[in-house]
Amino acid sequence: MANDVPVIMSKRNPDAVDTSRLETKLALLTEQNHELRIINQLATELHQLNDVKAVTDYVASTLASMLGFEDCAIFLMDADHQQLLRFSAAGSRNLLDGIGYSALLLDQGIVGHCASQRQSLLVEDTRQCTYYLMDVAHSLSELAVPVIDTGEVLAVIDCEHHQTGYFTKQHQQLLEQVASILASKLRWLQTLSQLEESVEKLEYAEKLQKSLYEIASFAYFADDLSEFYTHVHQVVSALIYAPNFFIALYDEDKEHLYFPYFVDTRGDEKPEQVYPKEILKNSLTGYVFRTDRPLLVNREQLNDLYQQKNLKVYGETPECWLGVPFHSGDSVHGVVVVQSYIEQIHYEPNDLELLTFVAQHISNALERVFSERKLQHQALHDSLTGLPNRALFLDRVHHAFLRMQRFPEQQLAVMYLDLDKFKAVNDTHGHAVGDAFLVAVGKQLKQCMRQSDTLARLGGDEFAILLEDVDELATIEEVAQRILLSLQRPVEVNGQALLASTSIGISFCQLDAPGLIPDELIRRADIAMYQAKKDGRGIYRVYDESMQADEIPGWNIEQALKTALNDNQLQLVYQPIVALEGNIVQGFEALVRWPHPEQGMVMPDLFIPIAEQSRLIVRLDHYVLRKALRQAAYWFAAGHRFYVSVNVSGTTVSEAGFVPWLQELIQQFGIPCYCLALELTERALIENMLQAKDSLQRLRKLGIRILLDDFGTGYSSLSYLSEFRLDVLKIDRSFINNMQDDEQDHPIVNTIIALAKTLQLSVVAEGIETQQQQHVLHRLGCDYGQGYLFAKPLSAEQALDWLTS
Ligand SMILES: Nc1nc2c(ncn2[C@@H]2O[C@@H]3COP(=O)(O)O[C@H]4[C@@H](O)[C@H](n5cnc6c(=O)[nH]c(N)nc65)O[C@@H]4COP(=O)(O)O[C@H]3[C@H]2O)c(=O)[nH]1
Structure with a gap:
């Protein structure tokens, strides 16, 4: 505009001054000055404002008042750039309050077109304009100017007038300058609000994160x-x-x-x-x-x-x-x-x-x-019956003792129960029925006692009951009678009626029992239970001093062996089985050892027969099998291909679930079945004829070798040999012991070897101590041998050294 300013003070021809021209110029200058003031004022005032509405209101009202527009409105582009929203309006025809269009699409009206074409539209006669939209009254002229920042349309300034041709190019230029100021201001406010939003979001996110972390750490602890x-x-x-x-x-x-x-x-x-x-x-x-x-x-x-x-x-x-x-x-x-x-x-x-x-x-x-x-x-609970286990039972007894010290009139008693018929149920009907039977018995026992008493399953077929707050022995005996009576009725399992008789031992803790400790109370109930079994089963006995644990054969050993199994005290040693031709190792026999904390090394001859009297032998056999398979897996992984043979009792093998259990165990260790052999004695086979026969067949099918141990010591009848499918006969060492003379015929050994050959079985001679014995056995056609001549039972590490030496 400065270039357009004419040289009104020219002194070259003062006489030629045209007053009207000067007046026009003056008017122009005044107008320009007015416009500059508007711009200046807007720029200064907008600087103070930090709110979009305040800004648009101010711009609209300034333009309307300073330029005398009837209607000046500002439309803001929405966030999606879909439509323009009437945000502020001023002037004598202010239509903001619900009159006229509050929102326009981009192709609607002069405002919409201005935005979509991104250029100012000066319409001198709206009647000639096809896209003119009338709101309340017809405006004959309209000027719309886009507010653009970095190519983006932010708003439209729209002015209307009832006369045609009201708006001039100067108006347009002025509004474009205002639009440019408004664009910067709106952009600045937009950025500011985005920043504020981001800060707010960040602050919230931080707070949220902190809170969730707080919950998370609290959740953890x-x-x-x-x-x-x-x-x-x-x-x-x-x-x-x-x-x-x-x-x-x-x-x-x-x-x-x-x-x-x-x-x-x-x-x-x-x-x-x-x-x-x-x-x-x-x-x-x-x-x-x-x-x-x-x-x-x-x-x-x-x-x-x-x-x-x-x-x-x-x-x-x-x-x-x-x-x-x-x-x-x-x-x-x-x-x-x-x-x-x-x-x-x-x-x-x-x-x-x-x-x-x-x-x-x-x-x-x-x-x-x-x-x-x-x-x-x-x-703390038995997985089968859901009843408290031994640990929880002990804990309850301890607590009951403490309570009794505070309230001495609340005396207590422990009952020890052992089912008399469980083995028969298990053997005849199999594991699953045996398990269901135990659960059913547990439920029946519960019905015979008070809610406050504790019934526990101690393991196998042993249960125990803690009776608290009892006043006299008669009350306890009543409970025992109730139990015996209740178990006289058959227990219903899977539609079958099974009989469960039990022997009960009772120990009553009275006030005058000095120095009695909880463990001793339980031990006494156990002793009384043994006494009940001895006296005829299906009865109860109350502990008295005359019952000495030592009088019950094997009682102490059985109890200690239970603890040893629980505490993983038992160890295995391995004795090699070699081919008599060339002394090549075929396998190792696993033999159990019990390093007793007080009595030193206890040999299996002492405790295996005791374990065999109760179902403890099953636990022991499982324990040894697990340990032996772990060792076999270790050797297999190290590249050795010999087998490990494990002694198992007839009771264990004839249990219905034994074969699948063993198969799964072998799979768990990831070794082929030929790595395992099982040794059974003649007695074990004969006493469990039917079940054992079935199990052996299945075991051999899997590829597990079956060795008949101590052959020749037990049964004169040989007929059973053809009944069972076996792999190896082991000649008992008592026969080998007598083989000192190379010249003799050794008829028994000779016969055993001949018999084995007829039945297509291999033969292992046990207890070879001299080269002489090895020589004779080899001569007689014995394939394999085992004995101190080759090696004594060795620890797993020693066995490996022996192999490499
Ligand atoms: N005098 C002499 N003895 C020799 C010689 N070579 C080996 N022996 C011993 O003879 C026994 C052979 O084991 P067995 O006939 O299966 O007889 C075993 C077996 O019937 C049973 N047994 C051992 N470990 C287990 C086991 O883990 N489970 C079961 N159920 N029974 C086992 O205990 C029995 C005794 O085992 P051990 O005391 O370890 O006694 C072992 C072994 O140490 C020798 O040259 N001379």
Whole structure:
């Protein structure tokens, strides 16, 4: 504009000054000055304003008032660049308050076209304009100028007038300058608000992260769940509106719903009881459980839902309800809920997102706490019957002792029970029925005692009962009688009626029993039980001093052996079995040893026969098999291809579940079945003829070698030899012992070897101590041998050294 300013003060021809021209120039200058003032004022004032509305209002009203426009409106482009929203308007025809178009699409009206064409539109006569849109009254002229920053249309300044040709090029130029100032200002405000939003988001994210971390770490360490819930509530309250907050859990095992945490400002008490699963069908919380999806609803939607789904209203209907489901482990499902009773307070999708995070952490905490509780339960309970195990029983007895010290009138007694018929049930009907039988007996025993007494399964067919707060022996004897009577009735298992008789030992702890300790009380009940067995089974005996444990054969050893097995005290040694031709190793026999803490090394000859009298032999055989297979797997991995042979009793082999159990164990160790051989004595086979026969067949099918141990010592009848499918005969060392003379015929050994050959069995001679014996045996056609000549039983490490030497 400065270039256009004419030289009005020219002194070259003062007489030629044309007044009207000067007046025009003056008017122009005045106008330009006015425009500059407007621009200057706008630029200065806008600087002070930090709010979009204030800015657009100011621009609209300044233009209207300073330029005398009837209507000056500012339309802002929406976030999606889809439409223009009338934001501010000023002038005598101010149409902002609900009159006229409040929003225009990009191809609507002069404003829309101005935005889409990105250029100013000066329409002198709107009647000639095809896209002119009339609002209230017809404006005959209109000027629209786009507000553009870095190529983006941010707004449109639109002015209208009722006369045609009202707007001039100067108006347009002025508005374009204003638009340019407005564009920078709007952009600046936009950037500022984006920055503020980002900062806000970051601050929220940081707060959220901190809160969730807090919940997570609390979830990890919380032992007390109610404390954890309170903490979660506090954290959630710091993030969203949550004065009404509750957690509901559904226990699938018990099929009930309960509220471990519940806070409600409208006075609803925490529901104390548990609700049967039916509540899932008619409550809002139950609805979230069933759909397994979060739910965010306002009052209106809630009422619809109540009606549509036939739900019952529990407590006051909230204005807004937000519930998120979660899962903990296999059997617990939960819902965490916040609700608002205030009309103005509603939850948003990001609150739902937050609560989903929170629910996840609650679920983690519960999963950890529940699995810890489960582990704890497993450690203290028998997995088959669910009854307390020996450890928990001991603990209860200890506690009962402590209580008795405080309340001496509350005396206690321990009963030790051993089922008389269990072995027969197991042998005849198999493992699965045996297990079900034990469970059924456990239930029957429970019915004979008070709720406050403790029934435990100590292992195998042994149960124990702790009776607390008993006053006299007669009461205890009554319980024993009740049990005996109850077990006279057959126990129903899988539709079969089985008989379970038991022998009961009782020890009563009276006030005048000085120095009696809990373990001793249990030991005495055990001794009394042995006495009952001795005296005829199916009866009870009360411990008295005359019953000495030592009088019960093997009692002490059996008890100590149980402990040794529990404490993993037993060890294995290995004796090589070699081919007599060339002394090549074929296998190793595993032999068990018991390094007793007080008595030194106890040999199997002492404790195996005692273990065989009870079912302890089965436990022992399983124990040895597991250890031997572990060693076999180690040797196999090291490239050795010999077998390890393990002694097993007839009882173990004839158990119905033995073969699949062993097969699985071998698979677990990842070795081929030929790495294992089983040694059974003649007696073991004969005494368990039927079951053993079946088991041996299956074992051989798997590829497990069967060795007949101590051959020649037990039974004169040889007929059973063809009954069983065997691989190897082991000649008992008593025959080998006598073979000192090379010249003799050794008829027994000779016959055994000949018999074996006829039956196509290999022969191993046991107890070879001299080269002479080896020589004779080889001459007689014996294939393999074992004995001190080659090696004594060796530890696993020594065996390896021996192999390499
Ligand atoms: N004098 C002499 N003895 C020799 C010679 N070579 C080996 N022996 C001993 O003879 C026994 C051979 O084992 P067995 O006949 O299976 O007889 C075994 C077996 O019937 C039983 N047994 C050993 N370990 C186990 C086991 O883990 N489970 C079961 N159920 N029974 C086992 O105990 C019996 C005795 O085992 P051990 O005392 O280890 O005694 C072993 C072994 O140490 C020798 O040249 N001279």
